[in-house]
Amino acid sequence: MSPSETLKLLGRPIAYHPRLARLLGSVNAAILFGQLVYWSDKTTHELGIYKTAAQIEDETGLSAKEQETARNKLKAHGVLHETHKRLEHRLYFRIDFAAYDELVCKHLANSETENTESPNDESPNDKSEIPETQKGDSGIDKSGIREATNEVFAGEQMGDSYKGALDYSNRLLHKNTENIGTGVADAPTVPSEQVKKSKHANPDNVACWEAYARAYRDRYGVLPAANPKTRGQVATLVRYVGKEVAPSLAKYFLSHNDSWFVKSRHEFGCLLKNYQQVLTDMQRGEQMTQTKARQTESTQSNYEAAKSALAKLRAKGLA
Structure with missing residues (x-):
């Protein structure tokens, strides 16, 4: 053979x-x-x-x-x-x-975040490696807020995405901010014919983003950046938890004081990567921070040690 x-x-x-x-x-x-x-x-x-x-x-x-x-x-x-x-x-x-x-879930979340935008959800410009600043569209004004006119125009090319609708959200959030004293200027006025171009925006994604942006402004006094990455992350979260839960979860996230969330300024990607933890905390009405997790782990370790010691005593007929 x-x-x-x-x-x-x-x-x-x-x-x-x-x-x-x-x-x-x-x-x-x-x-x-x-x-x-x-x-x-x-x-x-x-x-x-x-x-x-x-x-x-x-x-x-x-x-x-x-x-x-x-x-x-x-x-x-x-x-x-x-x-x-x-x-x-x-x-x-x-x-x-x-x-x-958990590792697999995070890996899948990262993969979907990077590839979440379908061909209908991104324009040829979004696929280009040329920075937006070289395309004649800076995308961000002096206050750090994406210009509504550019966003709405892009929304026409983004199909079912809510790129254009985010501008409506930003304009809504800008309203009366001068009275709050945040220093954020009102968004520029958008011609009505351009506003109509955002009619195909996904209302579920918009509702989730609005809830997040309002809570973000309440906590930090500024609005979060709206860009293709955050739009994809919001769409993914809505798919994960459902349109009914996503807005309240996004709002609750800004009240979570986990040290990593705070250090990251509650960046939306943190919510997407840890949505199960945040959702559980919201439903239970408690927050599992790193300090509390260490305390729980220490308690469990002590319990396991005591359990092991008791088993040895029983084996020797002493308990």
Whole structure:
């Protein structure tokens, strides 16, 4: 029998998902992750899977050095936890499926954010790599607010997007701002024939943006920038949570005091990447900040330690 025929009969080929390689950082990381996932439901040990480097190399072909590099990538993504029992000379591996789910959701959110605008939602100018400032359209006036006339004109080319409608939103938000003392000037008057060009704007997306922009102005005294990226993010959020929830969620987001949100000035992308967390906090009426998360983790760690100690005492007949 030839070597090639023998190879076909050997079995046990290592298969991996190519998309996992992009998600986790390398082919080796994807191979190791897939192998550990395979063994995860085949052990009942509380610390997870026990495999020696030699066993993993026999199963995957990864050398000890390649395994170490792959493990570091998985740990950096938070999807792998290791417990080194030095007295037993054993290294246990545990896959964090919750962290993996979160990683995938964030990756999908980022991918949809970058590619969310369909051919009907972007003009030829938006696809160009030439900056808008070189196209004769600065896009932003001295106050940092996108000019309504340019936006409405672009809205004609954007099909079902709400590019033009955002100008109506901005003009609505600008109204009476001088009385509030924000220093934001009224948007320029738009000819009625140009306003008609925004009639195809998605009203659900506009409602979500208006709620966000109002809350943003109330908190920071200025309006958020409206551009193709934010428009795509708003459209994606509406798809994720529904048109009924999106406006109230966008408004609530500005009241959330998570340190990352505050540091990012409540940039809309933060909401899109963490919409499930913000939605849960809104529905529960509480905010899970980093400080509170650390406190919860510490409490859980203490509980697990006490539980483990009690189990050992019971095993010795002392409890």
